[in-house]
Amino acid sequence: MKTVKLSASVLAIAAVSATAAAARDTVQIAGSSTVLPYASIVAEAFGENMGFPTPVVQSGGSSAGLKQFCEGVGENTIDIANASRAIREKEIKTCADNGVTEIMEVRIGYDGIVFANEIADPEFAFTPADWYKALAAELPVDGAMVANPNASWSEVNPDFADIAIKAFIPGTKHGTREVFEEKVILAGCEESGAMEAILGINGGDEDAAEEACMNIRTDGASIDIDGDYTETLTSIQGEEGAFGVFGLAFYENNTNIIKVATMSGVAPSTETIASGEYPVSRPLFFYVKKQHIGEIPGLKEYAEFFVSDMVAGPDGPLAAYGLVSDPELAATQQQVADEVTMGSGS
Amino acid sequence: MADISASPEGLPGAKSSLYAQSDRTRRRNAAETRFKYYGMGAVAIGVIALVCLLTSILSNGLSSFQQTFLRVEIFLDPAVVDPQGNRDPEEMAKVFTFGYQPLIKGSLEAQAQELAAGPAPEITPQLLAGMVSSAAPADLRDFVLANPDRVGETVEFNFLANARIDQYLKGRVTRESAALDSRVDVAQLNAADELVAIGQMQKRFNWDFIFGPDASENRPEAAGIGVALIGSAYMMLIVLVIAVPIGVGASIYLEEFAKKNWLTDIIEVNISNLAAVPSIVFGILGLAVFINFMHLPISSPLVGGLVLTLMTLPTIIIATRAALKSIPPSIRDAALGVGASKMQAVFHHVLPLAMPGILTGTIIGLAQALGETAPLLLIGMVAFVREYPDSILDPAVGLPVQVYNFTNRADPAFVERASGAIIVLLVFLVIMNLVAIILRRRFERRW
Incomplete structure (x- = not known):
């Protein structure tokens, strides 16, 4: 018995110590759950075609991915961070503090953010102002900020059906939330004239006014979803008349369950997003740790494969899934080929 | 009857009959009947929940x-x-x-x-x-x-x-x-x-x-759970190889050899506490110790197995100690009485008798580890992995993680696959628990 135990523990220790030297040959990716489907499609095709092992793609959100990315350089850190928003100054600094000084930013295309309810629910034609009035924590009324009194969509806009406001929006760890706040809530705040009213109230402090605009109500009309879009979908299915915020690709995979509302009169589609008519879209990125190129086999090849015309182009599998391909893809390809890092003058 | 209701019970002179129940007995009997119904209700709720769960999983998943x-x-x-x-x-x-x-x-x-x-x-x-x-x-x-x-x-x-x-x-x-x-x-x-x-x-x-x-x-139609099966198998193997010797060793020492003093009391309290720690905490620990400090490869079943080992250890230790405790002291006394050393008494007599209990505890601990997702989240094992792991150092996922991954995907066809993966996971859990029951039935001795 004792010898068995002893040999088992020796075995375990041997296994542990043997690993320290083993080199990693698989590209490690983490980050945005919006980019995850695209990254997994590319990873799969990359493994099939290029003779490298299929990269490992972790999910968890843009911020979580970038945090992992900035943990340092070396085999036990990830090589690529997927993000549905641009990297922040603060994150670049954290990266630099941990030795991640050379970061390549790669824009892979655009993604639309759509507002959808169940197919049986009434149709809506939104403007950003409607969303601001529906979801802001406080609205300016007669020269003072009051808690948002709107309980029904018909109170927001008389044209709308009398349905209680209930929206499932991405939680703060998602990059999508930032885009939602800036392109919908803040835009709506300005569009509806509330911005001026707030500036009038607080005496012209623009930063504070913006913050006041983007303050989302917490009285139950708006609910943060920290999980993925599937969770949002389940949530709106359980609640009559509820709206969910989704990525365009998710909607395109579920057109038999949900329908989208127009925004400022434009219906979301890859065409309207590519042309810029549909206002709520954002670029998707991935960030490559340049210091790992040459150390991890297949890293640069993966980046080049990702942005190649056959993958990220308008006829590629990513566009088929719902990515709005980048009109400036050629420039991105050149950047990746030249390994241009951020802050190196391009 | 009128007599009984007229005079308060228990007072001297009150007549009671063996044929007619007194008020108090009736109340007690009624309470007992009610309790039986409550119990049946509780069981029924549990059974209904289980049936609903199984029907939903089977109806969604069998087709996969x-x-x-x-x-x-x-x-x-x-x-x-x-x-x-x-x-x-x-x-x-x-x-x-x-x-x-x-x-x-x-x-x-x-x-x-x-x-x-x-x-x-x-x-x-x-x-x-x-x-x-x-x-x-x-x-x-x-x-x-x-x-x-x-x-x-x-x-x-x-x-x-x-x-x-x-x-x-x-x-x-x-x-x-x-x-x-x-x-x-x-x-x-x-x-x-x-x-x-x-x-x-x-x-x-x-x-x-x-x-x-x-x-x-x-391509949801092409998705399978092969990598997850291998990943889970590797992790279970690691847990088995590491947690069982350490867990059993620790319990034997604590139960049979250690002096009862404040130190062992503290250890005992801590082990019980450790068993109740949320599993995500072990993931945080794993990230800090195994990946950032020991530089083990991320997403590997080795790290996953080590984290799950930490999580399973308390369960195994508690089960083993309970099994050792249930061996009557007469066995030890008899062994010591014929001149066996303490170690001989433990290893030749106590441990073999405690084995069924230890195995049951171990298998239940393993089953718990098999179904765990949270600690794997932080060590990079919640991921899209397509390459079969050749060794415990290659990236892999576990079965519950694969279920989680499937449920997060946009295409509705993945719902079926998630349920299918749950069925496979349940089959493994049922097999493990059955083995635990059979072992207990077959080898357990009562005194």
């Missing part, structure tokens, strides 16, 4: 073990697959899977016309090719690269059908939903009916679901 296949004859056009014309696999590998898509479409053109003339008037070659899984070009390319000599021939393939078509044959996609669905056309459903009728399309048992790797969101 079957998959629709489409028999197609493909002409391996040399101009497409071997533009250089020298049949050199290395040169031919430069044609990517995207290049193989037109081959499938081209080969289906004649059939599309045939179908368009007959049962599915709106079908086009494009739509017909869309009924084949997007995993098909990869299969085709693998075949061509493995058999370069067959280029130029017409070869019969059994491709997976697209997930929407598969779901249609399984009754989850209807004509009404297809009309609203941007990923499928009603014409394709008509064509599918005809292809089934002529036997070109059929459902078969899908071994690839159990042993195949995961697939991307474009």
